[in-house]
């Protein structure tokens with residue numbers, strides 16, 4: 187390990203110098219703009235500066251810039267001088283840890299200042315516009331919405347004293363309880379043999395019909411005649427070109443680059459009773475607002491969810507209706523802090539809003555549960571079942587609040603433990619359960635640990651959970667869930683139905699799903715997907731909803747048990763016609779057929795393998811097939827470890843992307859060529875592994891390392907790692923324009 191070069195003390199000094207540089211880069215522009223130097227008051231007059239708003243995520247008292255400035259001189263500079271004066275012989279003592287903590291906490295405090303955030307937002311707008319990431323209007327609106335959130339999370343996670351100084355080995359890592367690998371599950375109770383699915387056609391009164399609607403994204407601003415290719419994230423709405431000025435004017439019945447107008451939703455809901463005369467339950471798996479995430483505010487969200495609920499009230503009152511919350515329901519999008527962060531941020535405004543807007547469909551208890559944490563369980567004694575509506579935003583990896591929650595909170599809002607309790611109660615009472623959620627935990631959307639936890643729960647209660655309904659991806663997909671903690675061969679134990687979206691955004695035809703359910707077992711025996719070809723509807727000026735397929739006939743399935751879905755995924759590998767059919771219906775025959783598009787680096791077979799791996803819950807690098815020959819070679823995007831934000835910022839991740847060769851092999855991989863959590867491990871920590879430590883660890887290993895070192899400069903990892911961290915951190919500030927540099 188001594189090829190990592192310089193000893194701990196010199197690396198530590200380098201680290202501290204780096205921190206000081208960054209600190210200075212943060213402080214100097216702030217001071218240079220707002221502080222008084224002599225008699226000269228420097229006023230800020232940036233042309234793109236949005237009106238300065240207080241950070242909404244700070245509720246407690248803040249220090250003034252002057253106070254911070256004073257602390258910097260009082261606390262840090264004397265320590266640095268002392269350190270420098272004593273030179274290389276300085277031992278690693280608690281003083282160094284204290285100094286690091288002091289610097290780190292100053293960085294955090296500076297990041298939380300309104301002035302710092304205002305500058306960062308302004309520089310962000312410059313970069314966003316200059317590099318044409320988005321048009322100016324979008325850049326100027328989106329950055330003030332996300333900037334304070336991101337900086338608050340960074341200041342309290344990546345740049346927290348615990349993290350920075352612990353990772354630098356200057357302070358001991360805080361003693362957080364480890365999150366469990368296996369979760370506590372009550373032992374299975376002996377039960378009667380499983381009732382097998384009856385394949386013979388059941389009588390009508392032995393069936394139930396359930397409608398599944400997902401990802402509505404209703405856009406009240408959709409306007410016929412406005413530009414379809416407007417250059418913003420979604421189009422077909424003012425203020426973009428209209429009439430003669432529009433090169434591609436939006437059609438009356440929707441466009442593939444836009445969210446959905448009211449008339450399409452209404453035509454769908456009017457059509458529905460024609461094909462489902464008797465609906466038993468209606469399920470909605472979230473995402474109600476349009477994709478204009480740059481413009482959304484709490485009040486615009488309340489307005490759109492209210493408008494959507496009014497449409498529901500008009501059409502969806504003939505059967506019990508169960509909606510859940512998607513990631514788009516919040517403003518900013520994806521922002522779902524847990525109640526442990528209540529001093530920083532809260533999403534109770536949304537829970538209260540939805541609870542009151544959904545009052546005609548949910549009971550008092552269910553609404554109360556939504557108001558508390560955004561999830562609920564509905565007992566349906568007449569059918570001897572319960573429907574559990576989860577708030578899956580707590581496992582969504584773009585809900586950045588999750589990076590900031592206390593480490594002990596491995597189960598945010600206790601939702602998984604609550605789910606286990608609900609399932610256990612249901613099992614004891616002989617009830618069946620359907621699970622609803624916006625996004626499933628077992629693909630790349632969830633943090634990896636939730637992939638494992640959710641699979642464990644599904645495996646334990648596989649006889650009780652007979653339906654799982656999700657959305658989010660807008661494609662028409664399914665996801666097989668396996669029991670991979672029990673025995674050698676992973677067994678398929680569940681299937682998540684990812685319903686097609688109501689919206690046509692992006693490159694899909696609007697659709698809805700109807701499930702045929704066996705009343706006795708509450709199991710799904712077939713499903714039917716209906717769609718509207720919007721291109722045809724625009725051409726004929728007439729919406730014609732049609733049956734796209736019924737799944738049992740289409741794939742000649744024996745039944746809709748998890749094993750059959752696993753077998754179907756197996757069939758895709760050898761039967762290309764079946765796979766092409768699946769690909770085509772994923773977008774509901776949309777002409778571009780974008781689902782499962784291959785990238786430039788893979789053959790069509792590799793591309794197919796990648797999609798099949800995804801259907802088998804292995805996309806995040808976890809799951810029973812992640813080390814399987816089929817999957818391991820072709821998942822070229824490594825999954826993001828739980829603290830991906832931290833690792834990306836601290837350099838480990840970027841090194842892997844920049845120079846895979848350096849990190850492949852036995853020291854950084856487990857030999858399967860597939861980077862996983864452990865592989866990313868602690869490469870930064872390795873930077874600080876000292877010669878002294880290696881000396882203590884024994885001679886054998888050292889001997890080998892010394893031989894290796896003959897061929898290599900002994901600081902190669904240092905050059906790869908540490909300066910890059912500093913350069914990247916500094917670059918963000920320097921690239922922001924000359925305003926960010928001292929002058």
Ligand SMILES: [Zn+2]
Pocket residue numbers: 401403473514658659660
């Ligand atoms: Zn969506």
